[in-house]
Amino acid sequence: MKLLIICEYCNNSIELPADGYNHQINFSSAVDGKFKLDHYGVEIKNDVSASLDINFVEDLAKARNTDKVTQILEDRIEENLSIDSKLTELRIDCGKCDNYFILSNL
Ligand SMILES: [Zn+2]
Numbered sequence: 473m474k475l476l477i478i479c480e481y482c483n484n485s486i487e488l489p490a491d492g493y494n495h496q497i498n499f500s501s502a503v504d505g506k507f508k509l510d511h512y513g514v515e516i517k518n519d520v521s522a523s524l525d526i527n528f529v530e531d532l533a534k535a536r537n538t539d540k541v542t543q544i545l546e547d548r549i550e551e552n553l554s555i556d557s558k559l560t561e562l563r564i565d566c567g568k569c570d571n572y573f574i575l576s577n578l
Contacts, residue, residue, distance in 0.1 A: 477507055479566040506567045512574055513561030521554045528552050 474489040475497055486506050488497045499509050528548055535541045558578075565572040 477564065479569060479571050481571045482566065482569040484566050484568040503567075508565040508567055510563040510565065511559060512563035513559070513576070515558045515560045517556045517558070519556040522552060523554055524552050 473495070474487055476485070476487050478485040484506055486503060488499065488503075490497050503509070525548075528544070528551075531544050532541060535544060560576070560578055562575040562578065563572055564575070
């Protein structure tokens with residue numbers, strides 16, 4: 473399969489064939505300035521859970537002051553949390569004029 477994007481205002485176009493091996497289209501490297509992709513809508517559910525690594529917990533337990541605790545949390549809290557998010561919309565802008573479209577309900 474391939475993706476064909478055509479701007480009906482200025483006739484800017486690009487044809488993006490999927491990779492034959494893994495069926496992927498690397499959009500960001502393929503468009504080469506002709507079009508711009510924007511992660512327009514991202515839905516983040518209220519579902520944040522912690523999956524704490526034992527080394528992370530042990531390092532927190534060994535911390536001798538609040539500065540050290542703060543540093544450990546700032547450096548590693550993201551890798552110890554799981555946030556359920558879903559991309560809901562993609563916006564693609566024409567690189568030659570102001571036209572764009574939004575893929576919605578992904
Ligand atoms: Zn255009």
